[in-house]
Amino acid sequence: MEQISSFEIWYTFFFQLSSVWIALFITFSALFIWRKNLGVLGHLCNSPIGLVGLFIVLFWVFGAIFADLVALFEPFEQSGRYRRKPPGTINAELGIPYIFGTDTLGRDLFSRMIYGSQIVLLIAPAACVVAYVVGITLGLPSGYFGGRSDTILSFLANLVLAFPVILLFYLLVAPGVRETMLPNIMAGVFFLFPIAFALMVVYSRFSERLNVLIPSFIIIILVGSWLYSGLVFNADPLGLVQIDPNELNIFAAVVFASSPGVFRLVRGLTMDIKTRDYVAAAMTRGEGPFFIMIWEILPNARGPLIVDSCLRVGYVTILLGTLGFFGLGMEPESPDWGSMINQTRSYIRLVPTIVLPATLALASFVLGLNLLADGLREESAKD
Amino acid sequence: MLVFILKRLFTLFLTMLCLSFIVFSLVTIEPNLKKLALNQANMRMEEEAVQTWLEKNGYKRPLLVQYSEWLGNALTGDFGYSTHFKKPVNDVVWPKLWHTGILMFWVLILTIPISLLIGVISGMREGSKTDRALSVFSIITTSVPQYVSGILFTIILSSWLKLFKGVAKAGNITFENFTLPVLTIVLYDIGYIARMTRASMVEVMNAQYIRTARLKGMSFISVVFKHALRNALIAPFTVIMLQFPWLLTGVVIVEKLFNYKGFGFLLVSAADQNDIDVTLACGVVAVILVLTTQLISDIGYAFLNPRIRFS
Numbered sequence: 001m002e003q004i005s006s007f008e009i010w011y012t013f014f015f016q017l018s019s020v021w022i023a024l025f026i027t028f029s030a031l032f033i034w035r036k037n038l039g040v041l042g043h044l045c046n047s048p049i050g051l052v053g054l055f056i057v058l059f060w061v062f063g064a065i066f067a068d069l070v071a072l073f074e075p076f077e078q079s080g081r082y083r084r085k086p087p088g089t090i091n092a093e094l095g096i097p098y099i100f101g102t103d104t105l106g107r108d109l110f111s112r113m114i115y116g117s118q119i120v121l122l123i124a125p126a127a128c129v130v131a132y133v134v135g136i137t138l139g140l141p142s143g144y145f146g147g148r149s150d151t152i153l154s155f156l157a158n159l160v161l162a163f164p165v166i167l168l169f170y171l172l173v174a175p176g177v178r179e180t181m182l183p184n185i186m187a188g189v190f191f192l193f194p195i196a197f198a199l200m201v202v203y204s205r206f207s208e209r210l211n212v213l214i215p216s217f218i219i220i221i222l223v224g225s226w227l228y229s230g231l232v233f234n235a236d237p238l239g240l241v242q243i244d245p246n247e248l249n250i251f252a253a254v255v256f257a258s259s260p261g262v263f264r265l266v267r268g269l270t271m272d273i274k275t276r277d278y279v280a281a282a283m284t285r286g287e288g289p290f291f292i293m294i295w296e297i298l299p300n301a302r303g304p305l306i307v308d309s310c311l312r313v314g315y316v317t318i319l320l321g322t323l324g325f326f327g328l329g330m331e332p333e334s335p336d337w338g339s340m341i342n343q344t345r346s347y348i349r350l351v352p353t354i355v356l357p358a359t360l361a362l363a364s365f366v367l368g369l370n371l372l373a374d375g376l377r378e379e380s381a382k383d
Numbered sequence: 384m385l386v387f388i389l390k391r392l393f394t395l396f397l398t399m400l401c402l403s404f405i406v407f408s409l410v411t412i413e414p415n416l417k418k419l420a421l422n423q424a425n426m427r428m429e430e431e432a433v434q435t436w437l438e439k440n441g442y443k444r445p446l447l448v449q450y451s452e453w454l455g456n457a458l459t460g461d462f463g464y465s466t467h468f469k470k471p472v473n474d475v476v477w478p479k480l481w482h483t484g485i486l487m488f489w490v491l492i493l494t495i496p497i498s499l500l501i502g503v504i505s506g507m508r509e510g511s512k513t514d515r516a517l518s519v520f521s522i523i524t525t526s527v528p529q530y531v532s533g534i535l536f537t538i539i540l541s542s543w544l545k546l547f548k549g550v551a552k553a554g555n556i557t558f559e560n561f562t563l564p565v566l567t568i569v570l571y572d573i574g575y576i577a578r579m580t581r582a583s584m585v586e587v588m589n590a591q592y593i594r595t596a597r598l599k600g601m602s603f604i605s606v607v608f609k610h611a612l613r614n615a616l617i618a619p620f621t622v623i624m625l626q627f628p629w630l631l632t633g634v635v636i637v638e639k640l641f642n643y644k645g646f647g648f649l650l651v652s653a654a655d656q657n658d659i660d661v662t663l664a665c666g667v668v669a670v671i672l673v674l675t676t677q678l679i680s681d682i683g684y685a686f687l688n689p690r691i692r693f694s
Contacts, residue, residue, distance in 0.1 A: 159402060162670065163673075164628045166647075167406075167631075167666050170650070170651070171654075175414075179413075322530065322632070326651065338530075341534065348538055348542065352543070355538070362531060363527045366527075367527070374518070
């Protein structure tokens with residue numbers, strides 16, 4: 001079987017990623033040119049660690065976007081002749097090299113790694129966004145009003161946080177659970193929060209102006225229920241929004257595991273910020289509690305929240321990897337990084353390089369997010 | 384102080400009750416029970432026969448009745464019968480827990496001093512070159528989850544350099560086969576604790592009384608040892624105790640990765656094999672472990688920090 005040299009492997013690698021490099025170049029030039037007008041993101045230019053983090057994160061973002069251009073093979077394309085081949089083996093029929101080798105079914109590891117980023121970079125941030133909306137919608141009133149509902153919500157949050165994560169996943173992400181309505185019920189509860197949050201935002205701003213308030217309420221409820229029907233019941237009338245039951249199960253479990261953390265963070269920040277003078281000023285002005293929470297407290301809590309969101313996306317990526325590693329949830333064919341690690345790790349004695357693409361991809365993406373969070377923390381502390 | 388402890392104990396029991404109920408209801412969902420029936424009685428049972436089997440074994444009663452029966456038995460020390468091992472659950476779980484205890488012991492013995500040292504050294508002089516280097520090191524270690532670092536260690540240290548063994552045998556621990564699992568867990572945990580220690584140390588070093596001590600003419604080293612350390616180490620104590628849910632997850636991953644037949648391995652295989660009583664027992668033991676460490680952390684924090692103790 002023909003081989004290409006390691007120089008050619010890396011040459012092909014860099015050449016295949018050229019669309020990613022161009023996109024990175026454009027983004028970073030734009031960042032440097034307009035760094036004065038970009039707020040925290042512009043300050044990031046002073047922090048080498050933060051820039052390295054941003055570079056790695058954007059590398060994977062563009063990799064996921066341009067996956068069709070970057071990949072050499074289809075992610076599910078099998079080949080009986082080229083099983084567990086070392087990096088650089090050439091597929092004689094097509095004349096294309098497997099630059100990172102193949103897995104045990106003869107699928108190209110490089111292409112699977114690139115397509116895997118699409119799954120990971122979709123689920124992890126999306127789950128974090130929903131977890132954030134849930135945490136903010138509950139955490140703001142909880143920290144602002146206090147009282148009995150705060151006690152109950154905090155107790156529930158601590159309940160979830162006391163669960164060892166892995167046990168939670170073994171209980172919530174299982175074939176047996178998918179036969180019940182449980183994932184749909186959980187998703188049904190969680191996806192109510194974005195709608196509630198949007199209504200809260202609009203209401204707090206326009207509660208006096210009914211001519212704006214009523215149309216926006218109608219739009220939110222229409223769009224919300226359209227997305228809701230597609231995501232929760234898999235019954236979108238237009239057929240545009242749909243989600244695989246496996247993915248819904250994972251999604252619900254991840255949101256369930258991470259929203260209590262966000263809740264605690266937002267609650268703590270709210271309790272701290274509500275003692276500030278500008279909140280007292282808004283109260284004197286006669287603003288309602290929801291206006292103060294959303295337009296006074298939330299914007300002033302953004303620093304810690306942005307830093308935490310970077311860390312949290314990284315943590316959720318690790319969680320998704322853990323699920324894949326235990327073979328939970330994802331379809332067995334799935335090219336996401338955790339499942340790839342699970343599929344390949346039994347063969348490391350035969351071909352040591354077989355696990356490297358997935359493991360290094362996952363570790364580098366999380367590292368990028370953590371470095372970015374560190375850079376952002378330092379720069380926002382200087383303000 | 385006594386009222387505080389009693390209050391915490393009350394919340395602890397309430398939490399334990401809620402969590403064990405959640406675990407119970409999730410483990411005994413309908414599809415799991417049906418699978419159990421098929422496994423136990425006859426693989427080719429009709430739907431009707433399955434229902435009769437469930438009826439006969441009392442799985443058709445209201446959930447709360449089943450739960451209180453299980454709880455009553457569990458409180459008297461009877462956790463049921465393992466359908467996979469064909470033994471009482473007690474004979475299965477406790478030996479495995481002992482194996483994991485040994486693993487945890489070594490992990491903690493290594494993690495705590497190393498991470499505290501890194502945190503204190505980098506927080507001592509904020510922004511120095513050592514601080515930068517150690518911070519980047521801790522960020523890197525927290526970014527590499529156990530299932531990645533464990534595999535990389537196996538490739539490099541076991542397959543390639545042949546220093547250690549890639550499989551750890553429970554009950555027969557040697558330096559050769561036990562180093563990799565411990566190393567894998569320790570490395571992931573160090574970063575987080577070190578960063579928390581660093582943050583706490585930085586905060587203390589910027590406090591007024593440290594400046595006073597320095598201006599008084601005390602040497603930097605003795606300020607660090609006599610004034611800073613005591614106050615800076617309160618927060619990491621809580622962090623270490625609250626790390627337990629994560630540590631447990633790490634242990635499960637590492638035990639699976641290195642085939643170490645401990646508690647985590649049991650939990651995973653029991654859940655995979657639908658061994659209901661064992662999964663329940665493991666879940667409840669895990670929850671109790673986590674809650675107990677939380678209680679210790681709360682009481683310890685109040686004990687170490689007079690501002691809370693007397694309020």
